[in-house]
Amino acid sequence: MFSRNNTCVLCDRENPDLFSQLAVGQSPKVSSLPSHDSNQRAVSVDHYDLRNMNGLQFMVFACADSRVCPTVVLNFRQGEAFTVRNIANMVPPYDQNLTISETLGQVEYIVVMGHSSCGGIKGLMSIKEDGTTST
Template sequence: MAPAFLGFSSLSPLSYKSFSSDLPGISASPSTIFGTQLKLVEIEQTHLSLPISFKSNSVLRLKASMEPPGLTQELTNSKQESIIGTRNGSDLFNEMKHRFLSFKRQKFLENLECYENLAKSQAPKFMVIACADSRVCPSYILGFQPGEAFVVRNVANLVPPFENGPTETNAALEFAVNSLEVENILVIGHSCCGGIRALMSMQDDVNSSSFIRSWVVVGKNARLSTKAVASNLSFDQQCRHCEKESINRSLMSLLTYPWIHERVTKGKLSIHGGYYNFVDCTFEKWTLDYEQSSLREESGKYSLKNREFWS
């Protein structure tokens, strides 16, 4: 249905009357409604993406006429910027609508039986912990289909240790491991990570109420390790090192959860790391070697196996 503010043709006679009553000197008769004075208002109104009453429009024009030219120009520019912003937002959702309908036609309806089964239950083999960065979409880059991966995303793809207490990340871990019984947990880091950059920029002696700082401090051991072994490198290179180091520290943090540790020792669950470089579109994958890794995350003693580089 076309929005009522796109033109007068979509307004009922009652609407004409209510709008015209707000304007002094304009009657509700048809000859006056389509007169010159109201046509001017109509022309201005068609440039708006949100409905504004004629009364407020007329008051705005009257006020602007009494102000100096500079203020009038400011009001005009502000109005235009608001129009552009609203129009762009509308276009974005229109595009989203078309994408959804395309998905429904080309995927949902063509694989209806599959989606009907997914509506009843899920049995993913993977749990994925990835960064919230808009450039890193696990399903898009790794081709996960609906029902194949239980995904949680947070800033810098960090896994807090068990003793840190509840977060949305370990709540998702508990559900994925204990209820869905996933067979693999994959922690995915990535290049140019803003969360890791914030972690590496953090000053130890500065108290801050920043939510970002309070979260990324989870990766403090990865930061300390990076500073210890890569202090001679540039800051950008240190961040790159920490992006990978934090993944492995998160793998060790996973083992601090009793129910994850139990399933790993029984061979029912494997823990993996991945690193997506979106600059050159490469992906590294590896698996934590539980038998050779220390249980104390602080020790930094971990061993990796099955390393692969996809390019």
């Protein structure tokens, strides 16, 4: 299941400045995001002409937790990333979304984005080697 992780890690070795390059032009920086205020909502949304976009550069696997929005956290514009959300941001050994994107040759970077206090990860980590879970 984890054999593809080694391939993804190679990207970091080939281009150690990848995440710094991705952060160029981001405002605010991910590391400087303010705490979330549930009473405040975004007042404007940027709209882009999706017809002129050349394809997706990013594919993001993220947790389905509604408190964490990968588009906001990573500061993506509309149409920049294909997002797959599921419990515990899992990337199964075979994922039809990944296969389609690879076949079309659109995705340059695959990002697996987790978050703190993830209940899905907590559940996965509680599975013992014999397959039983603790409660």
